[in-house]
Amino acid sequence: MKKILLTSLMGFLAWGTQAQEDLSQYVDPMIGTAKMGHTYPGATVPFGSVQLSPDTDTIPYEVNGRYNPEVYRYCAGYQYDDATIVGFSHTHFSGTGHSDLGDFLMMPTSGPLQLNPGTEADPDSGYRSRFSHDREHAAPAYYQVTLDDYDIDVELTATTRVGVHRYTFAQGEDAHVILDLMAGIYNYDDKNVWTFMREENDTLVTGFRETTGWARTRKVFFALSFDKPIKQYGNRKYDEKQAYRGFWGRFNESENFPEIAGRKIRAYFDFDLEDGEQLIAKMAISPVSTAGAIKNMQAETPGWDFDAIHQAGVDSWNKELHKVQVKTIQESDKVNFYTAMYHAFLGPTVYGDVDGRYRGLDMNIHQAEGFTNYTSFSLWDTYRALHPLFNVLQPARNRDMVKSMLAHYDQSVHPMLPIWSHYANENWCMIGYHSASVIADAVVKETVTADLAHALDAAVTTAQTAYFDGIGAYMEKGYVPEDVSGASVSKTLEYAYDDWAIAQMADKIGNASISREFAARAENYKNVYDQQTGFMRPKLKDGSWKQGFDPLDTHGQGFIEGNAWNYSLYVPHAPQEMINMMGGDHRFVEHLDSLFSMDLPDRYFANTEDISREGIIGNYVHGNEPSHHVVYLYNWTDQAWKSHDKIRMILRAMYQTGADGLGGNDDFGQMSAWYLFSALGFYPVAPGSVEYALGSPLVEEATLNLENGKTFTVEAQNQSEKNQYVSKVLLNGEELHEPFIRHADIMKGGKLTFIMKGRPNKKIFSKD
Numbered sequence: 001m002k003k004i005l006l007t008s009l010m011g012f013l014a015w016g017t018q019a020q021e022d023l024s025q026y027v028d029p030m031i032g033t034a035k036m037g038h039t040y041p042g043a044t045v046p047f048g049s050v051q052l053s054p055d056t057d058t059i060p061y062e063v064n065g066r067y068n069p070e071v072y073r074y075c076a077g078y079q080y081d082d083a084t085i086v087g088f089s090h091t092h093f094s095g096t097g098h099s100d101l102g103d104f105l106m107m108p109t110s111g112p113l114q115l116n117p118g119t120e121a122d123p124d125s126g127y128r129s130r131f132s133h134d135r136e137h138a139a140p141a142y143y144q145v146t147l148d149d150y151d152i153d154v155e156l157t158a159t160t161r162v163g164v165h166r167y168t169f170a171q172g173e174d175a176h177v178i179l180d181l182m183a184g185i186y187n188y189d190d191k192n193v194w195t196f197m198r199e200e201n202d203t204l205v206t207g208f209r210e211t212t213g214w215a216r217t218r219k220v221f222f223a224l225s226f227d228k229p230i231k232q233y234g235n236r237k238y239d240e241k242q243a244y245r246g247f248w249g250r251f252n253e254s255e256n257f258p259e260i261a262g263r264k265i266r267a268y269f270d271f272d273l274e275d276g277e278q279l280i281a282k283m284a285i286s287p288v289s290t291a292g293a294i295k296n297m298q299a300e301t302p303g304w305d306f307d308a309i310h311q312a313g314v315d316s317w318n319k320e321l322h323k324v325q326v327k328t329i330q331e332s333d334k335v336n337f338y339t340a341m342y343h344a345f346l347g348p349t350v351y352g353d354v355d356g357r358y359r360g361l362d363m364n365i366h367q368a369e370g371f372t373n374y375t376s377f378s379l380w381d382t383y384r385a386l387h388p389l390f391n392v393l394q395p396a397r398n399r400d401m402v403k404s405m406l407a408h409y410d411q412s413v414h415p416m417l418p419i420w421s422h423y424a425n426e427n428w429c430m431i432g433y434h435s436a437s438v439i440a441d442a443v444v445k446e447t448v449t450a451d452l453a454h455a456l457d458a459a460v461t462t463a464q465t466a467y468f469d470g471i472g473a474y475m476e477k478g479y480v481p482e483d484v485s486g487a488s489v490s491k492t493l494e495y496a497y498d499d500w501a502i503a504q505m506a507d508k509i510g511n512a513s514i515s516r517e518f519a520a521r522a523e524n525y526k527n528v529y530d531q532q533t534g535f536m537r538p539k540l541k542d543g544s545w546k547q548g549f550d551p552l553d554t555h556g557q558g559f560i561e562g563n564a565w566n567y568s569l570y571v572p573h574a575p576q577e578m579i580n581m582m583g584g585d586h587r588f589v590e591h592l593d594s595l596f597s598m599d600l601p602d603r604y605f606a607n608t609e610d611i612s613r614e615g616i617i618g619n620y621v622h623g624n625e626p627s628h629h630v631v632y633l634y635n636w637t638d639q640a641w642k643s644h645d646k647i648r649m650i651l652r653a654m655y656q657t658g659a660d661g662l663g664g665n666d667d668f669g670q671m672s673a674w675y676l677f678s679a680l681g682f683y684p685v686a687p688g689s690v691e692y693a694l695g696s697p698l699v700e701e702a703t704l705n706l707e708n709g710k711t712f713t714v715e716a717q718n719q720s721e722k723n724q725y726v727s728k729v730l731l732n733g734e735e736l737h738e739p740f741i742r743h744a745d746i747m748k749g750g751k752l753t754f755i756m757k758g759r760p761n762k763k764i765f766s767k768d
Contacts, residue, residue, distance in 0.1 A: 024338075026334045027317070027338050029041045029139065029339070030658075031661045032343070032666050035660045035662075036623075037665065037666055038075040038093075040076040042092065042156060043156040043163070047345060047350055048158060048161075048346075050159070051158075052090050052157075052163035052164075053092050054078055054088050054143065055077035055078060055087055056085055056086065058074075058105075058117065061191075071099055072097075074185060075096050075665075076096075080133075083123075084120050085129055085131050086126075087128070088154065089103055089105040090103050091104075095662075095665050095666025095671065096378060097667065099186035100186045102184040102185035103184065103220050104224075105183035105184075106283065107177070107178045107180065108147070108150070108177050108178075109127050109178060110151075110169055112174070139314075142157050154166075155167075161300055161350070161354070162300050163283045164281070165280065169275070172271075173275075174270075175271045177268065177279070179224065181195040181197065184213075191211050192209065192210070193263070194262075195207065195210070195262060196208050198259040199230075199259070202230050204226075204294075206224070206294070208221040209222075217425065219287070220287065221287070222284065222285050222290070222293050223286075223296075224281065224282070224284075225282045226271070227304045228271055230269045230270065230271065235265055238265070286353050288353050323394075324702055325702065325705070326703075327701040333698060340679075341672070341676060343671075344386060346668075350373070350375075358424075359423075360407065361421075362413070373400075373403075374401045374404040376423075377418045378670075379434040381625050382669060382673075384684075385677055386670050387437075388687045389677065391441060393706075393707075395707055399447055402442050402448050405417055406458055408421060415461050416461075431491050431560060433462045433498050434494075435459070435462065436502050437688055439455050440501035441501070445690060456505055456514065460514060463502060463518070469485055470491055474524070481539055483540045483541055483546075487560040489558035493571065496571075499519075502514070503516075503519040522574070523574075525574070526581065533551070536570075537551075546558065552600065554604065561621075561625070561626065563619075566626055569591075572685050585639070592634065592637075597618050615664030617649070622650055622654045622663055622674075623654075625670055628670070629686075632647075635693045638766060641726070641764050643695055644696035645760075647695045648698065650678070655671075655675050679698040679699055681714055682752075692746075700715075700719045710749030712751075713751045717755050725756065725758065725760040726755065731745060
């Protein structure tokens, strides 16, 4: 009996070990750090407030009074091809097309003290250091690099609200840690409104930084603690006038003075260290106060065991990555899959202290009751696939994100849901009111089941806010006139989609009048379709078409991040009506085919290095989100099979291993979410619908471990590089006769089986 029990126990332990495979080993945070992927390689935990990452340069926003285009390369602070590191800051965006953050840059140095960062062309003129990728390593919750100029080994890890540094000084004499309160991403001269720093004792420093920029008013507090006493500290104040006046002139504030305030401050801390000795620093951040930052530090990192904190971060990533377990054709596919999951789970980010307090849009301090508050909503990107992915894999978090959006609405002086918001600021970036889509999708899929009347009212009020981006004219005329508001066609089409989403939410809740009103508005896409040219095109306020129309041009034609060829396919909520409007299946399929095979002339690019060349296949622009649903539109024609090889082509062309592996910005996880859905074989063409369009999966097998305790399995029989076409699909053993599955099919658990072949089954899902 003992032998049987021992054998059973060993079998159970073996199963447990297999079940808890370290999936973090397949994540490569370096993917997307080159070219225009705009990801960062540093240490963070899922949805963490702290993103502790190296910055390879701090680029001025303006040069000689003009916008510096180099700023765009440094949206995440790091470029893989750079040769120097200027320091390690604690907040970063992942994969965005705009810059901000980069708070509280720290840099360990040794030897003669320098408080100027220097330049990449002349690193020796400042505190920055050369480095080599041969002595650099990035992994979930961990980053390591050797600073060659100082022979200092830097290791970074993080909790949700605390960044933890471990520095090993080969030469302990003259060891310094610089805290640069001036440095930042999107770094123009007057970004800093005010900074403050205070030495609480010989191991603890507190302070805050208030900045303006993309976020007009952003305030972040910090608490910085060292595991060894500070021998000496000092600072340099870089304000316009260096002289200290009045009472403060009685003291030398630059050395060992307990506090300092100013617009531009750099501080240093000296330590007595032996050669090879380590120094650990913890930087906690808070949107509320320095006391809040200290509480965050005490709650999340009460001790100094760097390795234990790191392991806890790895464990938190493994918990999230185990939501999907995959078998793939080749090892690189597994790397791409789990790296995509990693990038998808970087944001939106937690925004609030451990006690639930956070700074609101009204700049007052609020208490999050019954939810975790989130920030950094890049909604023009993420409504398409990232938030729908959360409804499958992260419903509890997505529920809190919706509550965070509604809190934003409640705190707005002219009630509006967020458009692109971060750190208690609304940036008004991009178009549409896609919070409505995110909320509607969560409501119809029953992720959100409470406070529904408030959610609907917030969406309706936002959609009726006449001062926002031509909505007044849109409501009056049924389209946005180009001579009233630019990018008018894109706005009309996206407003019409959002209106449809609101109608779906109203229908789910049972508000028939709102459903009818917004279902009618959802048909406004018809008002910008020109039957003669076969394209969506801009209209003027007198009802005439804008002249000089070029369907391939992206400039001045009524579109944003796309052209008429792309946006004429943007009616995700009514694809069958769009196909009929464009001449039926045959003509529509020809149009769709040509999108992938066209060769865009050079005249449509500013130059050979134009960033708009990133992520393009023919005239299909995968790097810009309006095209993300397009390949799945074949499912509404009699040639559904035509999507299969194209989906696989996009998966291979746009997502590769290596620093330059992303075909465009990751856009806060939207590009990664597209990959995850498509690799699994289905995609949410119209969030707000409970249907997913089927495609051609890349995985051999995937098991989705859902929050409700159910599992949903995707199986691709005969999967290979050659077998890209789906010949048959079965759901729980029953053959599907339409290329769609429903959200409930996934959430109640089951099995989706694709039978793969090397040649297309042209009769699959045939309308005949």
